[in-house]
Amino acid sequence: MNEVLSRGVNANKLVNDTYNWPRQISKIIKGYNDTWQKTIKMSPLKAEKDWIDGVENQIPQRLGASANARNQDGMTVLSKGDQVRIRLNHDKKGGVSWTRGPFVIEESFIEKLSNGNLIPSYQLQDIDSQMTMRGRYGSDQVLKYIPSETKLKMAPLYIVSYLIKPLWRTIDGEKHKYWVVRWLGYKDATYEAHNQLMEDVPKVVQRFELLRNVKWNTVNHTVTFLPAQRKPHLVEEQNA
Known part of the structure; x- marks a missing residue:
């Protein structure tokens, strides 16, 4: 790469009759990235674009495959009215933490990909404020909340x-x-x-x-x- 830039700097000196290459370096790099290269049979910019497009096209397939794998493992698709906890940031020990108070699923969405895979997502509501949460939450962002059947018996308070x-x-x-x-x-x-x-x-x-x-x-x-x-x-x- 250094040799390529060196040739570009020398060529710029011949064309512009100046050796002030720092001011011209961005143009030199752009010219190189736009030029067809023999080794890759295309320009570097074209190669980068094709690589990005290829990865983006693979994302839905990977998500679908992941969802199908979880479904085969017995993952339950949640329904409207189910209560869930929301995943928080990973803690310092590498574990996953969840909200203490539950949220309720207001709407459940199932997106079918072109390959037939199903991707569930959920719209949630805050139980306390009755407000709808912004955005949708994927299956890996929610955890079904199962309330305890044991109710605490509070002793009467006398003042x-x-x-x-x-x-x-x-x-x-x-x-x-x-x-x-x-x-x-x-x-x-x-x-x-x-x-x-x-x-x-x-x-x-x-x-x-x-x-x-x-x-x-x-x-x-x-x-x-x-x-x-x-x-x-x-x-x-x-x-x-």
């Missing part, structure tokens, strides 16, 4: 509205510290153990004891506290 008063209660013949508790969203108050409330809502208990000067007598099992100066206010919501 302390305010403490009414402290008291002693006899449980199995023994005295224990208790509180009368009003719950947010519930009409009836309940008795709750002091130790349990100190684990769940310690700040609520400590605030009451401080403001109302609560005194627990562990000998006589009595409790004293100051009366409320005003209607009990809603304390900060805490789990009990």
